Amino acid sequence: MERVTYHGGRVFDGHVLHENWPITIEDYFIIEGAEGHPIDLAGDILAPAFVDLQVNGGGGVLFNDDPSVETLQRIAEAHIALGTGSLLPTLITDRPEITAAAIDAVAEARTRAMTGIEGLHLEGPHLSAAKHGAHAPELIRPMETADLAALIEAKARVGCLKVTVAPETVTPDQIARLAEAGIYVSLGHSACDAGTGEHAFAAGARGVTHLFNAMSQMQSRAPGLVGAALASQAWAGLIADSVHVAPDVMRVALAASPKIFLVTDAMAVAGTTLDHFTLNGRKILRRDGELRLEDGTLAGADLDMARAVTVLVRQCDVPLSRALAMATRLPAEAAGLAPHIGCLKARTPCRAIRLRETADGFRVVPLDA
CATH class of the missing domain: 2.30.40.10 (Urease, subunit C, domain 1)
Known part of the structure; x- marks a missing residue:
């Protein structure tokens, strides 16, 4: 250059x-x-190029469908064209052999120094069936000793490893073991009460996944996981498409915490004109800027980072400098990525x-x- x-x-x-x-x-x-x-x-x-810690797919492919190096290359290229220079490919709840293949693929991509692939985000399978969202409920299960060992081993191979878990299915001791190994533990897809969430943060959980979505909500006498996350100022990813979270609610959250960053939760359609795709054998429709299962359940987001910044600035009155930080430096800091990622430094x-x-x-x- x-x-x-x-x-x-x-x-x-x-x-x-x-x-x-x-x-x-x-x-x-x-x-x-x-x-x-x-x-x-x-x-x-x-x-700085955007940093996205929750990318399920792009360029017409979904990581769950084919967890391979070739799929990672196609996803990375699609998101580079959308301005994202660093991302965590995200595997949602699936069978153990698919998870193992995803770990192998990211490890190989890292060995090849594939541009854009900074690690791996495993969203499930250790979630709450009560808050499964678009995840296949029959694949959700508690974390066992073998799962813990496999994740700790994977951390040494994939770079940044983020795992989304629910404290109903993962114990505080397991969270502590994961955190001690350098794994970014994030709480999500959980119906836990605030006290349980606070105990998980104390054990080493670093934040929450897609704040407000698929988690217990904040009420006057029952703060839920949302309240626990905001009160503790834990790191929190936010899908700012004005569909997953209303602009007024985003304003309140942003007033409460400086540690909220943007994620796209992008699916296979990112960077394409596709109007549908499948996830775990279920058809997902793309309509009017939304992705939904045929029963109406939200299934990821039809969103890129530039539009998320636009929503924050124009619908939530967020200063442009803060919106850009939420798309660059803050997610990089949350994930512990290299200091130059998300910044422009001499x-x-x-x-x-x-x-x-x-x-x-x-x-x-x-x-x-």
Whole structure:
């Protein structure tokens, strides 16, 4: 990559949105004290590539359908085109042999240094059947000793390992063992009360998966997992499509906690014009910006990060700098990724994108557009 100096726009470095701040990049590194071929941003925004910790599929494929290196490549390419430079491919509740294949595929992708694949998110099978959502309830089960050992072994092979579990099916001791091994434990698909959630956080759970969705809600005398997460300011992923969570509810949550970040929960249709796909043999329909099973249950999101940023800014009155941080630096920090991911820092590797604001919202455009 030739040396290029971007000027004439704004630069978001992961923390601050700078006005008219020229930045020079060469061979994917930010350099200081030098200039290169000038590119006028014409008012656009240069930002770190998005970071997404919940990506079930994209480019017409779903990780559960074929947990292979080839599938990972196709998913990564689809999301790179949408501005996401770092992601956790996500396997939802499935059979043990599918989980093992997913671990092998991510380990191989990491060995090949596949662009964009930072690790693995296993969402299930150790969830609550009462909050199964789009997960196949017959595959949900408690965590056993062999499961714990397999996850700890997998951590050494896949880089970042995030596991979504419900405290009804995973004990505090198991959570502690996972956390001690460096695994990012996130609570989700749970009907637990606030006290149980608080005990899980104390044991080492780092946060919650898709805040508000598939979890016990906050009420005046029963805070639920939502209340426990917000009160403890645990890390929390948020699907900001205004379908999974209403804008007014997002405003309240964002006022309560600075540790909420964006996820897409993207499915096979991401980056395509497909109008349906299948999950565990069940048809999922794409209609009006929503993904639903034929019985009406939400099944992932028809969402990319640029649209999530648009929803936060335009429907929730979130400052653009905070919305961008929620799509870049904050998820990287939550997952413990390399310090340069989600930020633009001098003398460090750089994955940058160019964002343009239009009447319809923010969209990713080529860096040299």
